[in-house]
Amino acid sequence: MTVHREISGSKIKWDAGANHAAAVQANDTLPKMLLANAKAYPNDVAQREKDFGIWNEITWGKFNSHVKNMALAFDQLGVKQGDVVAIIGDNRPEWVWGEIAAHTVKAMSLGIYREALEEEIAYLVDYAKPKVVVAEDEEQVDKFLELGDRIPSIEKIIYHDPRGMKKYDDPRLIFLADLEKMGEEAAAKNPGRYEELVAATQTDDVAVLCTTSGTTSNPKLAMWKHSAFLGHAVNYLRADPMGAGDEYLAVLPLSWVMEQMYSVAWNLVARMIVNFPEEEETAMSDLREIGPHFVLLSPRVWEVVAADIRARMMESSPWKQTIFDWGVKAGISAVERGERSQAAELILFRALRDRLGFSRLKSAATGGAAMGPDTFKFFQAMGVPLKQLYGQTEGLGAYTIHKWDDIDHDTVGFPMNDCTIKIRNADDEGMGEIIVNHPNLMTGYYKNTDDTDEAFDQDGNFLTGDAGYLNDKNHLVVVDRIKDLSETSKGIKFSPQFIENKLKFSTFVAEAVILGKDQPYISAMICIRYPIVSKWAEQRRIAFTTYTDLASRPEIYELLRKEVEAVNEHLPEAQRIKKFVLLYKELDADDGELTRTKKVRRGVIADKYADIIGKIYSDDTHVDIDTVIAFQDGTKQRIKTSLKVQRLDDKSAMEGSMAS
Structure with missing residues (x-):
């Protein structure tokens, strides 16, 4: 193993006033x-x-x-x-x-x-x-x-x-x-x-068994001792005092x-x-x-809150919509300069925070999955003191966080006290596997010594399986799961998660799965955000009956086409989405398509929707669907529909890719 760069949280000055170590030392369980x-x-x-x-x-x-x-x-x-x-x-x-x-x-x-x-x-x-x-x-x-x-x-x-x-x-x-x-x-x-x-x-007794996310298989159970559970809380509270x-x-x-x-x-x-x-x-x-x-919400919940705000604005007067659009634009522009827009604060954001219950927030956090920088900047502009966290169940949750005076929307901040992060086997640009060590890592996987041994290297570092790098300011940047980093048949490397997060900033997109590994170009399967898209359709008197019916409407395809094209404008030419379909159902953890923490199970998606994926990468313009969905209450519903394969504007580039 070769280590490209490393950073230790012990060298970073965290708020010593939040150090509860004495209380934990006296009461160690x-x-x-x-x-x-x-x-x-x-x-x-x-x-x-x-x-x-x-x-x-x-x-x-x-x-x-x-x-x-x-x-x-x-x-x-x-x-x-x-x-x-x-x-x-x-x-x-x-x-x-x-x-x-x-x-x-x-x-x-x-x-x-x-x-x-x-x-x-x-x-x-x-x-x-x-x-x-x-x-x-x-x-x-x-x-x-x-x-x-x-x-x-x-x-x-x-x-x-x-x-x-x-x-x-x-x-x-x-x-x-x-x-x-x-x-x-x-x-x-x-x-x-x-x-x-x-x-x-006893402080070294195993107290808690916690399920891992299980993105590729059944979850394992991480073991935490009292000492780890309380010790990590102390270090976390030094970084984010409560x-x-x-x-x-x-x-x-x-x-x-x-x-x-x-x-x-x-x-x-x-x-x-x-x-x-x-x-x-x-x-x-x-x-x-x-x-x-203080509030902790998953990226999915923050995305829903942002989408709900925009949906409510859809029902407001043109004048209020104009004020909102101006305020958001001014607020985000100020955030990108490292400032706050006082005019937007006075006219829009103060009242908006109060409406959401965010007026007393001293700190807010998101973690468990990646959040797109666009969503992050939106809440920062609103004045929500949002920080990005990073960690795994095996590391007792988060072990990196932004500092108040050094927040970067594209990163997950610095390691907490007593935590060291290293990048191993890095490429020429410094990106490699993120590995971590701190005294409060899991003891191991319950009744599973083989996977425990594979989770750690010989020096006791936990191997996260995530790809990332340390930027010039020593912030950790997490790119994607190493196994999910992909390359098209044309040799174009891309991160599905990065593009998915761009798409999910849209008010109308609930979930997205980016395709393209070993294929000539990048495509997407998209789930509409039904409550908001249905409201949009009702306002325009577009008739529909169910989620499946609404997702198949040509007006909805046109709406989503514009959203995808807006994302494409901010992507390198080779990483732009060339085709997409709107799925006939939402992705669901009960169907094994998502983990219980709402992470996409890409292997399940690839198997379950293989026919649709095959049609996307063909000359077909539609995918015929005839399937049965089983609900949690035991009822079943037959779905018979046709999904349109939507091509985007760059037709010549796509045709050249397909011909080759």
């Missing part, structure tokens, strides 16, 4: 941190949950009481070190209580995405062999009961929403209130047992590594108040009510 907070700040608010329109407060004392009761009940049920407690459902306080209760009895917690289907759950249960499951409600409980005797390791299924549960008589089922009563009775018999359990937890009383809304799934960092680690270490939305669908309106000091 999650249960110890919780107990310490409960003793020192029993009446301070730790969590809130919105229920029936009312925000209910949970103090540190109550938080600890719930965990105590659950932990003592787990102890009574025989949950012990080496066991696994699985948790599934929406973001709820009960999720966090169950997680830390599991850690208190030295068991490991495993978060499962709420949208996971039965086969995904069967795989994870067979892999991790959980003894206990904490499931939110009837919907989640049903997934386990339907698996029958395929999940013999599960002895108890605990639910915390009793609606619809009276019809079940499975002996494994326990209502959370009854479980906590069991814990209260145990505490009455042995008042010191909880403190004994907490004191017995403190007691700062508000946060838990929008993203608690099974994801980054939500774990904020809703669990930052909550315990910085005493940041975590607010849980009423429903996934109400999250953005709940965000406006809370007005958080």
Whole structure:
């Protein structure tokens, strides 16, 4: 291995005022941190949950009481070190209580995405062999009961929403209130047992199992020790300081590594108040009510917010549209000069931030996938203090971030404290594989020593599999997955992800998949953003019935053709999109086309849509589709349609490519 360049976060001055190392050193496990907070700040608010329109407060004392009761009940049920407690459902306080209760009895917690289907759950249960499951409600409980005797390791299924549960008589089922009563009775018999359990937890015990994204295969389970979980929170808080009383809304799934960092680690270490939305669908309106000091949204959510803003402007008066277009243009132009447009701030952006619930933001972040620089600049222009993060589940989430005084829209910033990033096997332009080392990397993959060995080099560096380079300012630039970097049959190298992000800045594009590997030119499969495109169509009295029908309309093809051509103007000639089709359905994680964190599974796409791809790279002008779509509720729908293969203006160049 040859290392081209490297940078260490220890050489970068981060905010020492946010260093919570002393508290973590004194309380070096999650249960110890919780107990310490409960003793020192029993009446301070730790969590809130919105229920029936009312925000209910949970103090540190109550938080600890719930965990105590659950932990003592787990102890009574025989949950012990080496066991696994699985948790599934929406973001709820009960999720966090169950997680830390599991850690208190030295068991490991495993978060499962709420949208996971039965086969995904069967795989994870067979892999991790959980003894206990904490499931939110009837919907989640049903997934386990339907698996029958395929999940013999599960002895108890605990639910915390009793609606619809009276019809079940499975002996494994326990209502959370009854479980906590069991814990209260145990505490009455042995008042010191909880403190004994907490004191017995060890900082080097594995506490959390977290699923990897699984872009190419079934997810693996990364193992995190208490020391890594809390230690990385300390380093992160040095780079992006938060403190007691700062508000946060838990929008993203608690099974994801980054939500774990904020809703669990930052909550315990910085005493940041975590607010849980009423429903996934109400999250953005709940965000406006809370007005958080910090927010983490995935690039997909930021893209949806930006698209929704533009969609709302489509319904406004011509005068308001003119003001908006002027303000955005002025704001982005100022950002590109490293400034802020005060006129745009006064006339447009101040009110817009308030409308979105962003008025009190001290910091905002995006991570989990790449964000296009156009979307990034849009929010920066709006005055949202947005930073780009980079990392992997194996690295405990983010380990690079922008500094406040040095934000570059094309990069992911600098490594955090104690983190070193290297570029190995770089080409002549300095681009190679990104590798990382810091003291809080995963211990390894659970029950998977072979993949663990392959994930690290002989010096203990984690091999990310991502291509990137360090620019002249020592910012890390992430280009794409190494395996996804492509080359046309004409020898033109390109990054599919880079072009896809350009397309997704469009108000009308929900998802895009760039094609062209070993082909004569670059093409795209595009999914329309249905809520916005349908609104656009209704305003123009274009008749349609379904997503499939709308995506096939000639007016929609013309609309998207203009959007693709606008992107092409900012791409090198050889990397421009020559053809595209509008897919007859949205890409869906339930169909295996996306990961649960909304990353494209390119191998699945290549296999599933091979016929369409073949037609794109032929002389055919249409692709006939006759297929059946299965929905999560078990219903099916037959789709019979014809997709137009849209050629773009550069006909001569394309014909020359095809002829050769």
